[in-house]
Amino acid sequence: MGIEILGLPMMYYIAMVAKVLVAFVFVLLTVAYATYAERKIIGHMQVRLGPMRTGWHGLLQPIADGVKLFFKEEIIPSQASTFAFLVAPLIALIPAFITFAVIPFGGVIEIAGYKIPLQIAAYYDTTARQVFDVNVGVLYILAMSSLGVYGIVLAGWASNSKYSLMGGLRASAQMISYELAAGLSIIAVFMLSGTLSLTKIVELQSGMGGFEWYLFKQPLAAFMFFICSLAEINRTPFDLPEAETELVSGFCTEYSSMKYAMFFMAEYANMVTVCALTVTLFLGGWNGPMAVAVPILGPVYFIAKVYFLMFVCMWIRATLPRYRYDQLMHLGWKVFIPVALVNIVVTGIIGYFIN
Amino acid sequence: METLFFLIITLVAIVSAILVVTCKNPINSALSLIMTFFCLATYYVMLDAPFMAAVQVMVYAGAIMVLMVFTIMLLNIRVDASKKHSHKLIFGSIIGFFTVLNLVVVLVKSRAALPTGPYSGEMIKKIGHTELVGREIFTTFLLPFEITSILLLVAIVGAVILAKKKI
Numbered sequence: 001m002g003i004e005i006l007g008l009p010m011m012y013y014i015a016m017v018a019k020v021l022v023a024f025v026f027v028l029l030t031v032a033y034a035t036y037a038e039r040k041i042i043g044h045m046q047v048r049l050g051p052m053r054t055g056w057h058g059l060l061q062p063i064a065d066g067v068k069l070f071f072k073e074e075i076i077p078s079q080a081s082t083f084a085f086l087v088a089p090l091i092a093l094i095p096a097f098i099t100f101a102v103i104p105f106g107g108v109i110e111i112a113g114y115k116i117p118l119q120i121a122a123y124y125d126t127t128a129r130q131v132f133d134v135n136v137g138v139l140y141i142l143a144m145s146s147l148g149v150y151g152i153v154l155a156g157w158a159s160n161s162k163y164s165l166m167g168g169l170r171a172s173a174q175m176i177s178y179e180l181a182a183g184l185s186i187i188a189v190f191m192l193s194g195t196l197s198l199t200k201i202v203e204l205q206s207g208m209g210g211f212e213w214y215l216f217k218q219p220l221a222a223f224m225f226f227i228c229s230l231a232e233i234n235r236t237p238f239d240l241p242e243a244e245t246e247l248v249s250g251f252c253t254e255y256s257s258m259k260y261a262m263f264f265m266a267e268y269a270n271m272v273t274v275c276a277l278t279v280t281l282f283l284g285g286w287n288g289p290m291a292v293a294v295p296i297l298g299p300v301y302f303i304a305k306v307y308f309l310m311f312v313c314m315w316i317r318a319t320l321p322r323y324r325y326d327q328l329m330h331l332g333w334k335v336f337i338p339v340a341l342v343n344i345v346v347t348g349i350i351g352y353f354i355n
Numbered sequence: 356m357e358t359l360f361f362l363i364i365t366l367v368a369i370v371s372a373i374l375v376v377t378c379k380n381p382i383n384s385a386l387s388l389i390m391t392f393f394c395l396a397t398y399y400v401m402l403d404a405p406f407m408a409a410v411q412v413m414v415y416a417g418a419i420m421v422l423m424v425f426t427i428m429l430l431n432i433r434v435d436a437s438k439k440h441s442h443k444l445i446f447g448s449i450i451g452f453f454t455v456l457n458l459v460v461v462l463v464k465s466r467a468a469l470p471t472g473p474y475s476g477e478m479i480k481k482i483g484h485t486e487l488v489g490r491e492i493f494t495t496f497l498l499p500f501e502i503t504s505i506l507l508l509v510a511i512v513g514a515v516i517l518a519k520k521k522i
Contacts, residue, residue, distance in 0.1 A: 084382050135483055139409035146417025157382065157428045172425060196485055
């Protein structure tokens with residue numbers, strides 16, 4: 001504790017590195033096993049068994065898949081635009097992961113007299129006795145998710161193939177439209193919270209045994225945000241950019257080996273992020289019974305809620321057929337955006353009369 | 356710590372800004388420009404203006420550049436293989452020289468001063484940048500804000516009418 005580097009205590013650096021490592025390893029493992037869980041859950045919903053051969057009930061399947069993809073041949077099409085082709089998977093993957101920097105996954109824990117908030121981009125100020133985090137946390141997430149579109153658009157364009165280009169064009173139109181609807185639907189939450197900091201939004205939802213959750217105050221916003229986010233990350237029933245019946249594999253048709261795996265990882269990492277964000281904004285974040293008294297329970301509740309929402313995503317995938325393209329655009333621009341705007345107005349009027 | 360960070364970001368900003376004009380492929384230029392916008396957003400964070408930073412990334416990198424990339428993709432502009440010698444080079448270098456000269460004179464002659472007025476750095480830190488921007492936009496600068504919105508609306512309506520005529 002006595003050692004200081006560049007004006008900050010040694011413990012600060014150790015805590016930061018530990019938080020980054022733990023969060024990233026957690027997301028990576030979740031991504032790996034989400035692929036397994038998805039195959040297993042959809043399998044059982046369709047009265048099949050899913051993967052059974054690799055390990056006990058197929059538990060080693062993600063590792064086997066990973067090893068297989070590592071050793072596949074790496075193909076770069078001769079007519080492709082090489083730089084954009086190589087950089088596209090990275091651009092898809094990085095925004096999906098760095099979004100996790102601002103999501104609070106637990107309360108404040110104390111190690112050797114040093115208080116550590118369980119959120120990567122946050123620190124505990126001992127003089128102010130308060131946790132400081134990125135005070136535009138939600139805007140940061142919206143900004144990062146607006147960058148995710150580049151990976152897909154570039155992959156579609158750089159492959160120099162008709163299917164890829166069609167997939168890329170669909171993806172960009174879809175992601176831009178639903179970004180607006182998702183952004184508008186969470187404005188109603190900020191009108192209640194009065195802050196953009198995710199730590200404070202979680203704090204505001206702590207009371208009343210769960211009835212302070214914004215899910216109960218803003219059910220419409222919660223529903224719209226979740227659906228729009230599914231569309232923004234190209235999950236079923238909005239997975240038109242990779243509609244295999246029409247476009248082979250959409251924007252990643254020409255990709256092989258690890259680069260294909262990176263798009264896959266980006267998709268699942270986005271799913272984890274969207275579920276984590278929905279939990280933070282609407283389901284009370286890491287709050288739960290005894291979460292403040294026993295700080296270690298915070299991450300447990302958080303992970304349980306995130307996994308539940310991920311299960312819902314997979315459930316939706318197993319149940320619903322894919323949307324048609326004009327229906328998708330109609331739903332985004334003519335249903336969700338007007339309803340989100342009306343929701344903002346109604347929230348404003350009610351807020352005016354209550355205060 | 357902050358100086359080191361600033362230097363790294365500045366290096367990235369300058370290299371990517373140079374790449375914007377030197378890249379042969381328009382898509383690669385666009386990517387470098389996005390990188391430059393990102394570095395600018397980082398400067399805003401260092402200047403205690405997190406809202407500006409988020410808006411910079413969302414609007415410029417996230418919306419406007421997507422539109423640019425989209426246009427380049429659809430027009431299918433290929434790698435520029437024009438001849439190396441042209442008069443553009445001479446005019447460009449003359450304009451560039453005077454711009455640099457101008458900047459150097461301004462930077463040497465002027466003295467950096469903190470912003471004056473009621474909104475000092477401490478006050479922005481205390482109240483919060485987002486809150487201050489929001490309050491000012493919807494109270495003091497309400498009329499300019501509304502006029503800008505109407506102008507944008509008119510532009511959108513105009514664009515829709517122009518596009519619809521061709522269909």
